[in-house]
Amino acid sequence: MLRRLKKPGKKLFAAACAVLVLALACAGFTGCRSDSEESEKVQDLEFTVTGEKDIPAGLQDMIAKKREKPFKLTYADGQDMYIVIGEGPQQGGGYSVSVLELYLTDNSVVIRTELTGPEKGEASGTELSYPVLIVKTQYREEPVVFR
Secondary structure (H helix, E strand, O other): OOOOOOOOHHHHHHHHHHHHHHHHHHHHOOOOOOOOOOOOOOEEOOEEEOOHHHOOHHHHHHHHHHOOOEEEEEEEOOOEEEEEEEEOOEEOOOOEEEEEEEEEOOOOEEEEEEEEOOOOOOOOOOOEEOOEEEEEEEOOOOOEEEO
16 A cells, blocks of 8 residues: 655645744844934033032942953933943043034933044153043933944
């Protein structure tokens, strides 16, 4: 007696199609967006540049631990939000980080900063410096985008 063997092709094809449809559906719901789809500025935000002695102790500790390398972080205490940019060790003094823009978009807070060095001819010394910018602004739930 001869038995007919079932071909696994139809079931395998159906399973592969189901996996493909599921993968495409998941990809469509990931919420990805390209950087070319930048949101427009809604409003400028008020801020204060503050020193390390005028910030919460927990934030002081975080800065001290990260100081040896460039870093960017945010810290919130429920009322205020601190945006911190550390540029890591720089040879000599005279370096500073300045805020070019701080603004709100539909879905984020954007900060644009710039590291400037000592003027030509200015004595900068030989010791390492660790320029850090600490911006204090009103607490916001939107994520911060560093530029």
